[in-house]
Amino acid sequence: MMQNPNSSLYALRKSIISNLIDTSTMTNSGKITKLKKGDLVFKECDEFHYIYILLSGSIKTFTTINSGTEKITCFYYQDDIVGFSGIDTGRYPVSAKALEASSVFRIRFNDIEKLTDKHPNLQNNMLRLMSRQIHENQNLLSLLGKTQSEKKVASFLFNIYIQSCHSSTFTTLKLPMSRRDIGNYLGITEETVSRSITKLSQNNLIAISGKKFNIVDKMKLVELIDGHPV
Amino acid sequence: MMQNPNSSLYALRKSIISNLIDTSTMTNSGKITKLKKGDLVFKECDEFHYIYILLSGSIKTFTTINSGTEKITCFYYQDDIVGFSGIDTGRYPVSAKALEASSVFRIRFNDIEKLTDKHPNLQNNMLRLMSRQIHENQNLLSLLGKTQSEKKVASFLFNIYIQSCHSSTFTTLKLPMSRRDIGNYLGITEETVSRSITKLSQNNLIAISGKKFNIVDKMKLVELIDGHPV
DNA sequence: CGTGACCTTGAGTAGGTTCAATTTGCGTGG
DNA sequence: CCACGCAAATTGAACCTACTCAAGGTCACG
Known part of the structure; x- marks a missing residue:
């Protein structure tokens, strides 16, 4: 259970990504989308159905405060998984926008739950990846301090x-x-x-x-x- | 999947807590600990084995930066679950200290995975609770901005x-x-x-x-x- | 009561913001 | 391919917020 934080993160992602892509081919739900700079992947308050693997390029997520001001919450790079902060409420709490020409692989979240018997580690790996994100956010908080x-x-x-x-x-x-x-x-x-x-x-x-x-x-x-x- | 953020959070926590306590009684791993002000629940770099339900009181988590300075990452109140940021690396990335007289219910994390057949929603609920925490951290980031x-x-x-x-x-x-x-x-x-x-x-x-x-x-x-x- | 931790308040200063002007870089159309 | 025009980045100067250092007050606990 104990690894070098970075290499393990890399392996964890690769494992999740390969499981997810396998899942999506079985269920036929996967889809690659090409994005131009400024394109939205999803926007705040959209219903949460998909998570996205960032195949290339980069994405920022942000919330829009009353006044229309945007507040950036995260930057994502290649092999990052974008969108799972929507799990809890069923809607994305942020918008996601491409910073440059990018491509994403879209996966229906419900399909992941279905295939726990085929990929028993998948859900647990997702947990670990999310734990990782909490951990990273805590570091960011420290940075902003x-x-x-x-x-x-x-x-x-x-x-x-x-x-x-x-x-x-x-x-x-x-x-x-x-x-x-x-x-x-x-x-x-x-x-x-x-x-x-x-x-x-x-x-x-x-x-x-x-x-x-x-x-x-x-x-x-x-x-x-x-x-x-x- | 869609609920009012706060009431759902409350229900989600209650569900998880009751499942966890049930789990722990079956496996005999649960344990209540009383804490005085200033007592440590776990400290940074300790091996991750347990998560803690905060039954009463309050707890802060913090990291210790080189110089010995502490940087507080989170405050927890009654019914919060403390410690799962340790999942990814197998060690707690932060220390947890009681802010006042408090009590916690300790549960062995491995036992949770074992009982997925008895409580099929538990792991998914944990995912949702963690998603929630990511979400909250993002709001905090916005605050610090x-x-x-x-x-x-x-x-x-x-x-x-x-x-x-x-x-x-x-x-x-x-x-x-x-x-x-x-x-x-x-x-x-x-x-x-x-x-x-x-x-x-x-x-x-x-x-x-x-x-x-x-x-x-x-x-x-x-x-x-x-x-x-x- | 006394003692120490915690909190409040004050004055001076450093660093970041604001506003404004200029320069650089990049995509578009001639 | 170059020139144009716009967006992004840099730089400067004045202002203002939050920090630092310091002193005094308050509260809880022995």
């Missing part, structure tokens, strides 16, 4: 680096979302995001150009964020 | 009011945690918490005295927090 914006931005970038699972520090990473989106997510303004990025870059912790960046000095970065990445 | 501390504190208090499920605005509610804990949780200092509380009280949105408070002007409070309580 940081006083300094520069730390928040540093943690955010480092988190993307971690999730990418690339071994080399020199791999170029992509920021599919805008500075405004990052600010929205981190609870700071886009100007402050920009200033923090500039500062991190000037101090040679990261190198960044537009939507592409990489980690230059991993140790100093970790030190800055107090050893507590998201 | 608010710029003004006064809004954060207002949301925090309002949330306690909502969770208490009391119908009357005039019911006196309890704040089992210290101002420092609230600040830690909300990402602000205890002084700012105190000032915000004073201001909310002066403007007659709430009435507060020490650890007891109540909502005086629910409408104005909701207006202040932009209709977006945690």
Whole structure:
């Protein structure tokens, strides 16, 4: 039951995804959808029937507060599973929008329950994946508690680096979302995001150009964020 | 599958709790523990074997960051289930400490999986409860994104009011945690918490005295927090 | 009662926001 | 393929919120 958090997460996802795709071919409910930048996968208050495997691209989820302001709750990347926060109420509590050209594999949630005898681990794996998400959100909460914006931005970038699972520090990473989106997510303004990025870059912790960046000095970065990445 | 979020949550919890207690009596694994203020239920990195039903009192969970600083991730009240964020890695990612004299009912997690035939809904209900927690965390994230501390504190208090499920605005509610804990949780200092509380009280949105408070002007409070309580 | 933890209040300061101007980057159509 | 136009990003300056440091008050518990 005990594993390295990241490799286990990867294996867990792969297992779930393969089970889900198998399930969907049996029940004929699976469907691949291509998304353009800005396309909605589902929107807040839609009835919950499907979960989505993100085959490529990236997605943000957000809630719309009264005034029409959107508040970003999560970013999803390849192999993430999107939509299961709808399980409890039967409606999606957030909207999901593609940040770039993406593709998703849609699966009917009810079909998952039906096939527990064929894939006895599936439901338990789903539990574990959700537990994982709770865990991640708690880390994010810790991030938002940081006083300094520069730390928040540093943690955010480092988190993307971690999730990418690339071994080399020199791999170029992509920021599919805008500075405004990052600010929205981190609870700071886009100007402050920009200033923090500039500062991190000037101090040679990261190198960044537009939507592409990489980690230059991993140790100093970790030190800055107090050893507590998201 | 569709219900009123709060009443369904209540029913969901009750169902899970009764199933769990039934399970534990069959397997003889259940155990009630009385806790004094400050007692630990489990600590970070302990192996995950049990989940706990909070029979009475209140509990906080927190992670310890490098430097020894604690970061509070969640507060739990009566009938909450504590500990399932340990499912994914097999160890608790947080410590849990009693905020006051409390009692918990301990259940071995493995026993839950065994009894799926006796209680077929149990695992699914657990899924829903976890989905619910993800959902709640997302709301919290939204809260921490608010710029003004006064809004954060207002949301925090309002949330306690909502969770208490009391119908009357005039019911006196309890704040089992210290101002420092609230600040830690909300990402602000205890002084700012105190000032915000004073201001909310002066403007007659709430009435507060020490650890007891109540909502005086629910409408104005909701207006202040932009209709977006945690 | 006394003692320590918790809470409140005050004054000065640092850091983030706001508003505004400019620059950069990207997709579209000529 | 280049030029245009719009969206996104950067940078600057003034303001203001929340933090820090400090002192005093309150409450619970021995």
